[in-house]
Amino acid sequence: MTELSSRTGRRPGRRPGRRPVRSAARTVTSAGLLSALLVGGVQAPAQASGATRAASAPCAEQGRVEVFRKGGVPLLDWRENLEFDGRGTLWVTHLMEHRVEGYAPDGTLRASFPLNGPGGIERGPDGMMYVNYGANPLTSVLTGGGVVRFDPTAAEPKPEKFADGLSGINGLAVDADGNFYLSRELSAGIIKIRPDGTRDEAWTRAADLFGTNGLEIVGDQLYSTSIIDATSSIVRTPLNNPAGRTTIARLTPNLLDSKVLDGLTSFDGDLLVVGFRSGELIRVDPATGRSCVLVSGLHMPSSVRVPRGFGDHDPRRELFVAETSGRIVKVTV
Template sequence: MAALAVGGTALPAAAAGAQAPERLEACGERTSVSVFHKGGIPLLDWRENLEFDGRGTLWVSHVTQHRVEGYAPDGTLRAGFPLSGPGGIRRGLDGMMYVNYGVNPLTPHGGIVRFDPTAAAPRPEKVVDGLSGINGLAVDTEGNLYVSRELATGILKIRPDGTKDEEWTRGASVFGTNGLEIVGDQLYASVLIDASSRIVRIPLTDPARRTTVTRLSSTLLDGKFLDDLTEFRGGLVVASFRDGELIRVDPATGRSCTLVTGLRMPTSVRIPRGFGAHDTGHTLFVTEASGRIVRVTVG
């Protein structure tokens, strides 16, 4: 998350998921939160996003320090390299890690790099540049990249050869998107620039048929300022930056509940795939604008 603002474009609402609850109830599951990595000065030690490479390293974009960091399962810093304003970070099916850079709504010189997570000293290689106002990232099974933009309309689609799919982006005409997650043939996006705190579903093969999964707030005063989201136990879990919550959403019905409270400006949430003994069915990792990386155990 690099900007907080209000606005948005109306989308067709899914019949079961369009209504915003006055207050989200607790999910009713037992959860605990432990600190994996201590933070520093809030906002000045902002960690923006995270992803696991499936080979035992957790990669984190440290946006205020302009670095990408790699952590071992015991919490020690294993690797890293400088990158200007890193944001969304995801693993591709080719085993490479992809990272947005220049994550700032006012920066016109953003883009995407990739690196080999198995290298002793990872070196970023530019995939595409000349992007502006970018934030979240997703990669599909064909190697296409999807990039959210907080202050623009349309989720960018970048083909594996680095060219833009302008037609797809026009179809994915959503303003102010932040977190992105692909589940099957659907792209889910959290909408930051929206008073109703929407999550939208965008078919990868027909983005114009997008629908609203749920609205998590009813007024600006209740705005969640939604950040990143991930698939978890057949549903979605999204970070509420403003309220310090993780919210569980059923994408089929739009029903939502609060899974975790008391976080400090959470920015991203992921499942620890291939990360030591951490259980993917019961564990989530979260980065925060406080600088912390925390581990959430569910059940």
């Protein structure tokens, strides 16, 4: 994943304060680590913060799932991340076939171009689309990793290099000032890149979380998941104080039953996060840490996004989820 960040206004009468609330083994293709993820995560909890710890019950209001695009062979048809450009196209990264795809609102393929091991994808404040590359470790050793950008309005989008020399990257988020944040699943420190492409090393050292995965910015806060944290935690990091992070929720009380959290997004004032191993879309109240399962039975989901400027799709009620199975599904709340 995943996560400019997804933002929607809260609808009147939908504050979930009295009820439980609302990106796979992502770029890791090593058989050993993938096996560990599938059986329940590989890292015990990091810093304590008094976060809510609970097995999520079903939400009072369940989401309805429809297939937007059919999948193929699981893992081999791995669609890693997705993002809307606000101009009528859904852009999806295909990790294993090394390409970025653009889909029209009716599900037809509108554009496609090659990119080595694409991972996180985001729309920047300049209207350009930004994509991490080198997220597949089996190929990144040959080409390295970094970030490219492309114009989503071009008849034939062509990626141009924005930043390189970045290894082990995966998730991506962009703040309102055009700063970029990249997660690293098997390293410490969330990488910060300034709008001019230079690295903010001091910020990265202060944000020394290990094994971050999905990223999402809401206001001046960066939310992150970790694919290797067996407690399925969600961490909040202030953009102006990366050392002042707190864990807002731990979604797995049983260390042997990790959900393996991946991408997340902001929706109706809550966070929605996908559980790769559990096959769930989970709703979390960032203020209280309360959570509930909005959808279960997904096929190794890796990213979730709110549709903006995408035909008749309603960002107040709909979400799109990419799966490692290759499917893209629409969830209506």
